[in-house]
Amino acid sequence: xxxxxxxxxxxxxxxxxxxxxxxxxxxxxxxxxxxxxxxxxxxxxxxxxxxxxxxxxxxxxxxxxxxxxxxxxxxxxxxxxxxxxxxxxxxxxxxxxxxxxxxxxxxxxxxxxxxxxxxxxxxxxxxxxxxxxxxxxxxxxxxxxxxxxxxxxxxxxxxxxxxxxxxxxxxxxxxxxxxxxxxxxxxxxxxxxxxxxxxxxxxxxxxxxxxxxxxxxxxxxxxxxxxxxxxxxxxxxxxxxxxxxxxxxxxxxxxxxxxxxxxxxxxxxxxxxxxxxxxxxxxxxxxxxxxxxxxxxxxxxxxxxxxxxxxxxxxxxxxxxxxxxxxxxxxxxxxxxxxxxxxxxxxxxxxxxxxxxxxxxxxxxxxxxxxxxxxxxxxxxxxxxxxxxxxxxxxxxxxxxxxxxxxxxxxxxxxxxxxxxxxxxxxxxxxxxxxxxxxxxxxxxxxxxxxxxxxxxxxxxxxxxxxxxxxxxxxxxxxxxxxxxxxxxxxxxxxxxxxxxxxxxx
Ligand code: XMP
Numbered sequence: 001x002x003x004x005x006x007x008x009x010x011x012x013x014x015x016x017x018x019x020x021x022x023x024x025x026x027x028x029x030x031x032x033x034x035x036x037x038x039x040x041x042x043x044x045x046x047x048x049x050x051x052x053x054x055x056x057x058x059x060x061x062x063x064x065x066x067x068x069x070x071x072x073x074x075x076x077x078x079x080x081x082x083x084x085x086x087x088x089x090x091x092x093x094x095x096x097x098x099x100x101x102x103x104x105x106x107x108x109x110x111x112x113x114x115x116x117x118x119x120x121x122x123x124x125x126x127x128x129x130x131x132x133x134x135x136x137x138x139x140x141x142x143x144x145x146x147x148x149x150x151x152x153x154x155x156x157x158x159x160x161x162x163x164x165x166x167x168x169x170x171x172x173x174x175x176x177x178x179x180x181x182x183x184x185x186x187x188x189x190x191x192x193x194x195x196x197x198x199x200x201x202x203x204x205x206x207x208x209x210x211x212x213x214x215x216x217x218x219x220x221x222x223x224x225x226x227x228x229x230x231x232x233x234x235x236x237x238x239x240x241x242x243x244x245x246x247x248x249x250x251x252x253x254x255x256x257x258x259x260x261x262x263x264x265x266x267x268x269x270x271x272x273x274x275x276x277x278x279x280x281x282x283x284x285x286x287x288x289x290x291x292x293x294x295x296x297x298x299x300x301x302x303x304x305x306x307x308x309x310x311x312x313x314x315x316x317x318x319x320x321x322x323x324x325x326x327x328x329x330x331x332x333x334x335x336x337x338x339x340x341x342x343x344x345x346x347x348x349x350x351x352x353x354x355x356x357x358x359x360x361x362x363x364x365x366x367x368x369x370x371x372x373x374x375x376x377x378x379x380x381x382x383x384x385x386x387x388x389x390x391x392x393x394x395x396x397x398x399x400x401x402x403x404x405x406x407x408x409x410x411x412x413x414x415x416x417x418x419x420x421x422x423x424x425x426x427x428x429x430x431x432x433x434x435x436x437x438x439x440x441x442x443x444x445x446x447x448x449x450x451x452x453x454x455x456x457x458x459x460x461x462x463x464x465x466x467x468x469x470x471x472x473x474x475x476x477x478x479x480x481x482x483x484x485x486x487x488x489x490x491x492x493x494x495x496x497x498x499x500x501x502x503x504x505x506x
Pocket of ligand 1: 290383384385386387427461462498501502503504505506
């Protein structure tokens with residue numbers, strides 16, 4: 001496997017995903033917690049960073065057992081670190097170097113650049129630049145603006161790249177990373193969905209033996225894939241619980257429950273609609289809504305789970321990005337929203353926790369799901385927040401407002417599907433606004449609700465942009481909503497990106 005030491009760059013996870021796409025397993029570790037070097041570790045990559053190597057207290061890893069001993073690749077900050085701390089010199093660039101550039105190299109002897117075409121496009125994003133390399137270092141590629149775009153260290157398998165091979169705009173970045181992990185490090189390309197399923201099923205069987213396991217299903221990809229893996233490993237010893245909190249999409253509870261039962265899973269559907277809605281009565285503050293839903297979910301789930309005799313384990317669909325230890329170079333981050341999934345469950349339930357997906361990125365979860373024959377409708381489903389429609393009904397939540405939003409949301413989502421737009425949107429939904437507006441229908445004055453449509457593109461929900469849906473489509477959806485749903489006389493489209501807005505309104 002490959003180890004990526006993280007210096008806090010926004011691209012670190014992208015490096016990891018690119019390497020996984022080459023079917024090579026890799027892990028991200030904070031730069032100051034280098035893991036013990038076992039024989040499985042075939043190479044190390046140093047990530048970029050928002051810091052500068054020239055700053056006092058710049059992040060500095062301990063490379064004593066790595067540099068010169070294992071293949072090592074520094075990217076951006078990582079490359080600057082390998083120069084600055086070993087006798088070279090780094091200085092601020094005359095102008096911030098950002099964007100496309102083209103590689104030029106004198107000869108093609110560098111193993112890192114094999115099969116990469118002359119003038120290949122790469123992506124630069126840096127404020128510092130390497131002005132002098134240590135003595136035994138050699139420039140292997142330059143661009144018009146950047147003399148040291150790539151380097152190699154004599155008699156070592158140490159390399160540096162000033163540009164970002166992991167980003168899409170570095171058109172042959174894939175080849176460069178492949179050269180490193182396959183040719184230089186000698187990793188085998190055996191990290192595939194099928195091999196993941198085989199090894200995980202075996203290790204789950206060893207770990208769980210004949211124990212009983214309970215899992216909370218949400219209708220989303222992660223919990224569904226976790227359930228299928230466990231089902232394959234331990235069969236009937238897995239019981240799934242799917243809670244209807246009354247805040248799901250229209251017909252979602254019965255539809256999803258049906259598909260799970262078709263897949264052979266042992267699922268208990270729990271109708272807790274009244275319980276959730278009565279606890280939410282009168283609550284309008286977003287955080288209070290989230291916390292109430294989180295608490296009630298745990299209470300309902302706990303009661304159901306303990307009806308299973310001798311249950312020992314709680315399975316969760318935690319994925320790799322949830323457990324990567326973050327490197328904080330700019331101080332601790334603040335809580336914007338308290339996300340609830342099943343956080344808090346394990347402490348309350350006194351069960352051991354099993355997380356079969358905690359090595360996977362989201363795209364890998366989908367591929368594993370496909371290899372387990374999970375239905376495409378669940379595989380390609382947009383993310384949906386745990387608190388459901390509660391955080392899309394601004395102001396008080398009443399059964400009538402939930403029903404109204406379910407109808408509007410159904411028209412929008414269905415429209416996206418029938419127009420072939422659903423799969424090109426990362427997430428979509430409708431927000432019921434706490435305002436009434438004046439309209440005219442026939443000769444009558446109306447005074448009814450306004451709703452906002454939201455559709456975003458994103459890769460992980462951390463940043464997002466609004467989707468430029470065709471006007472024609474928006475016009476049709478707006479007409480359909482206003483004509484069909486009583487109580488709505490105005491439709492608006494949310495054109496804010498994240499940041500500075502967020503995807504959900506609450
Ligand atoms: P925001 O609104 O923070 O949302 O931009 C980012 C992504 O997270 C989802 N989201 C949640 N998911 N529990 C969840 O499981 C939550 O409490 C929650 N709040 C937001 C949101 O739908 C989007 O995909």
